[in-house]
Each structure stands twice: as structure tokens, then as C-alpha cells.
Amino acid sequence: EPEVTQTPSHQVTQMGQEVILRCVPISNHLYFYWYRQILGQKVEFLVSFYNNEISEKSEIFDDQFSVERPDGSNFTLKIRSTKLEDSAMYFCAGGDMQNNEQFFGPGTRLTVL
Amino acid sequence: QKEVEQNSGPLSVPEGAIASLNCTYSDRGSQSFFWYRQYSGKSPELIMSIYSNGDKEDGRFTAQLNKASQYVSLLIRDSQPSDSATYLCAPDYGNNRLAFGKGNQVVVIP
Numbered sequence: 087e088p089e090v091t092q093t094p095s096h097q098v099t100q101m102g103q104e105v106i107l108r109c110v111p112i113s114n115h116l117y118f119y120w121y122r123q124i125l126g127q128k129v130e131f132l133v134s135f136y137n138n139e140i141s142e143k144s145e146i147f148d149d150q151f152s153v154e155r156p157d158g159s160n161f162t163l164k165i166r167s168t169k170l171e172d173s174a175m176y177f178c179a180g181g182d183m184q185n186n187e188q189f190f191g192p193g194t195r196l197t198v199l
Numbered sequence: 200q201k202e203v204e205q206n207s208g209p210l211s212v213p214e215g216a217i218a219s220l221n222c223t224y225s226d227r228g229s230q231s232f233f234w235y236r237q238y239s240g241k242s243p244e245l246i247m248s249i250y251s252n253g254d255k256e257d258g259r260f261t262a263q264l265n266k267a268s269q270y271v272s273l274l275i276r277d278s279q280p281s282d283s284a285t286y287l288c289a290p291d292y293g294n295n296r297l298a299f300g301k302g303n304q305v306v307v308i309p
Contacts, residue, residue, distance in 0.1 A: 117295055119295070119297075121297075127301075128287075128299045128300065128301045128302065129243060129287065129289075129297075129299040130299070131296050131297060131298065134294060134295055134296060141294055141295075142294040142295075142296055144296075175242075177242050177243070181295065185231070185248060185250075186231040186248075186291050186295055187233065187245055187248055188233075188245070188295070188297060189245060190235075190242040190243050190244070190245075191242060192241070192242050193241075193242045
């Protein structure tokens with residue numbers, strides 16, 4: 087059964103550095119999402135992406151964040167200048183148009199020092 | 200502020216018993232509702248989706264939806280130790296944007 091994959095599984099970076107988190111969604115999915123979960127807190131929506139553009143973003147998704155689908159398979163989340171409070175698990179998810187179900191990848195743990 | 204409330208836990212149930220989880224949501228416009236299971240340190244795993252009022256059964260899981268009361272629940276029958284996890288309620292708050300509750304931790308005692 088196809089699965090969403092994410093790389094790296096763990097990223098450690100210094101405050102102020104740029105990071106790129108990568109996701110390979112399931113091939114027949116058309117909608118793509120990024121969520122984050124700070125340790126001990128709930129899963130929070132960041133952004134949804136459809137037809138090569140952002141369809142919705144949350145208040146968390148400010149100018150330091152960007153998303154891209156550079157080719158037919160990868161979906162990336164870039165954080166331009168990381169802050170301590172960006173430390174979290176970042177989940178990529180994908181879905182089709184039929185029933186709004188979203189399937190999550192294993193996540194990338196981002197640690198900002 | 201659109202809220203998703205899940206009653207506090209953890210919920211301890213003996214093996215073989217029924218675990219009952221509840222969730223209320225604030226957005227009356229929500230049309231799709233999902234339950235995810237999350238093991239510690241892992242990602243959310245979709246276990247149930249429900250779109251219309253009433254019950255939906257899938258194996259040992261039953262989801263119940265009451266849109267008038269803005270209430271969705273999950274029953275786990277014949278609970279197994281492998282069901283020990285946090286269960287996340289997630290209504291779709293429009294444009295496929297899921298809003299997650301804090302979750303209910305379930306501990307199944309052998």
C-alpha cells in the first residue's frame with residue numbers, strides 16, 4: 087500500500103538558519119498539507135496546497151514559511167529563518183478530492199538550538 | 200476561535216471492554232469528521248471518517264455523529280492492548296483544513 091514519505095526524520099539546526107523539509111505524497115493525491123505538532127500539544131494546520139498553489143494557510147504560516155512542489159513528486163516546506171519556537175514535529179499529509187480524507191507521513195522532528 | 204473539545208483523560212479500560220470517546224466542535228459548517236489514532240512519537244493514522252448523522256461501523260470501531268448537537272464520538276469494542284494510544288478528533292473546518300482536538304489517551308489494561 088502506498089505511503090507518504092518524509093525526509094529527514096530528524097533535523098537539528100541553529101536558530102536563524104534555513105531548513106527545507108521534504109515530502110513525497112501518494113501519487114494519486116491532489117491535495118497536500120503541512121501540519122505541525124509542538125511536543126505535548128495538539129496537531130495544528132499550517133497550509134494546504136492544490137493545483138500548484140496555496141489554497142489556505144493558517145495564522146502560523148507567516149512570511150518565514152513557504153511551500154513548493156518543484157517536480158511531480160516532491161512537496162517541500164521551507165522555513166527561512168528558524169526560531170526556537172519552530173521546534174516541533176512537522177507532518178506532511180495528502181488526500182484526494184473524493185472524501186476529504188487526509189493521510190499523514192511519518193513526520194520530521196525539527197529541533198532548533 | 201473554532202474549537203474542538205475532547206474530554207480529559209487518560210481513559211483506562213480493561214482488555215475486552217468498550218472504550219467511549221467524545222468530542223464537541225464549534226463550527227456548525229463542518230461537514231466531514233475524522234478520528235485519528237496517534238501512538239506516542241508517531242504520526243496520526245486515520246481510523247474513521249463520518250459525514251452524515253448517525254452511526255458508522257468499521258470493524259471494532261463505531262463513530263457516531265450528531266450535527267445538531269455538534270458532537271461526534273468513537274466507540275472501541277473489545278479493546279486490545281494495541282489500542283492504547285491517543286485518539287484525535289478532527290472536523291474539517293472548510294477547504295480541507297482539519298482542526299484537531301488535544302486528544303483522548305486510552306490505556307487498555309491486560
